[in-house]
Amino acid sequence: MIATPFRAVSSLLTALALIPLALRAADPPRGVEARQGMVVCASAPAADVGVAVLQAGGNAVDAAVATAFAMAVTYPVAGNIGGGGFMLIHPPHGQPTVIDYRETAPAAATADMFVQGFDQYGHKVVGVPGTVRGLELAHKRFGKLPWKQVVEPVIKLAADGFILEPWSASSLNALVAGSPGHPELRRVFGKAAGTSDWDASDRLVQPDLARTLRLIADQGPDAFTPAWWPTCLRPK
Secondary structure, eight states: OOOOSOOEEETTOSEEOSSSOBOOTTSOOOOOOOSSOOEEOSOHHHHHHHHHHHHTTOOHHHHHHHHHHHHHHHOTTTOOSSSOOEEEEOOSSSOOEEEEOOOBOOTTOOTTOOOTTOOTTSGGGOOBOOHHHHHHHHHHHHOOSOHHHHHHHHHHHHHHOEEOOHHHHHHHHHHHHTOTTOHHHHHHHSBGGGTBOOOTTOEEOOHHHHHHHHHHHHHOGGGTSOTTGGGGOOOO
16 A cells, blocks of 8 residues: 555455545456555445545545445445444554454344344344544544545535446345335335336435435534444443
8 A cells, every 4th residue: 555644444445545536346456556546346426425535635534434434325225324334544653553443232232132043134133333422533633624624525525426337227226125024224225116127227315315415514423423432432
């Protein structure tokens, strides 16, 4: 990875640094060279958000946070605000920092609550999410741009939508087809109330997610996760 003022790697990103270049999955394989760094992730629209933040004067952590939020919009099978992850940050001066914001078990969970044959899709398997708190901590300690400015392009991406690629259309179709007992999931991710399958070149618009991201931008993480949750973060 090319040396930059910051190095930030999370479970949601492969790498982020400081130049407005993005690899697009649809492009043919090719070499890419950069003198200062690059934005790389599994989703081209999410990488574009990171690029926009860099062009606005943000640093690598700003771009990492923005791209991670964008992955919640463009990569529903893995990107998330309802889950967790971790981030490694290497400042130009000082020690590397690991922020662990993986999900935690609910306070009422017990060691023997999952017996053989339990429903792995039931409410008991849901952990307390850490993504929003973890990204906020990384931004607070190492970011440069205002929080709202970092989240703003992600809100636009969710509200305006993005064009599906063949793999993302297929993934959404499999998700919806495999969830007959979850009408809300089918409403959010199904096409035209589930009357047809998604195709590549279709546009996925997520107004509910845009409203949630707006609350997070305006009110901070308290709009999404409990105020006490940062005590669970474990910087290394």
